[in-house]
Amino acid sequence: MLPTHRSPTPPGEVLAEEFLAPLGITQAELAERMGVPLQRINLLVNGRRGITAETALLLGQVFGTTPQFWMHLQTQQELWEASQLLKKEHRTASPIKRAPKES
Numbered sequence: 001m002l003p004t005h006r007s008p009t010p011p012g013e014v015l016a017e018e019f020l021a022p023l024g025i026t027q028a029e030l031a032e033r034m035g036v037p038l039q040r041i042n043l044l045v046n047g048r049r050g051i052t053a054e055t056a057l058l059l060g061q062v063f064g065t066t067p068q069f070w071m072h073l074q075t076q077q078e079l080w081e082a083s084q085l086l087k088k089e090h091r092t093a094s095p096i097k098r099a100p101k102e103s
Contacts (some may be wrong), residue, residue, distance in 0.1 A: 008080050011051045011073035012044040019063055034058040035078075051072050 020030060027045060031038040036058065043049035051059070056070035086092070 008073070008076040010047050010077055011070060012047050012049075014073055016045045017058070030062065034060050050078070 019025070021026065026039050027041045028032065032040045034041075036055070036057075040049065040055070044051065044055070051070050051074040053067070053071065056067035056074075059070050060067040
């Protein structure tokens with residue numbers, strides 16, 4: 001279930017606060033270790049870019065986590081943002097009702 005009172009912690013914030021800062025790794029060093037442009041890491045950390053499957057795989061390799069960990073953070077953020085948009089637009093979906101199975 002998604003939190004309704006606040007946004008989930010963005011993946012870039014988790015990266016910066018839980019991985020880079022404690023390990024003393026700069027964004028530039030991370031980008032070099034991952035073989036990606038520094039801009040990709042900077043945009044991610046600053047919440048202007050999401051985590052792709054490729055980035056999740058590379059982060060998992062660098063930090064010894066699973067790619068699923070990173071994708072979960074991204075998915076939670078996207079679902080929360082979508083839920084807020086639907087609320088703002090007062091949009092809902094109607095469930096399909098199935099007839100009970102006959103015995």
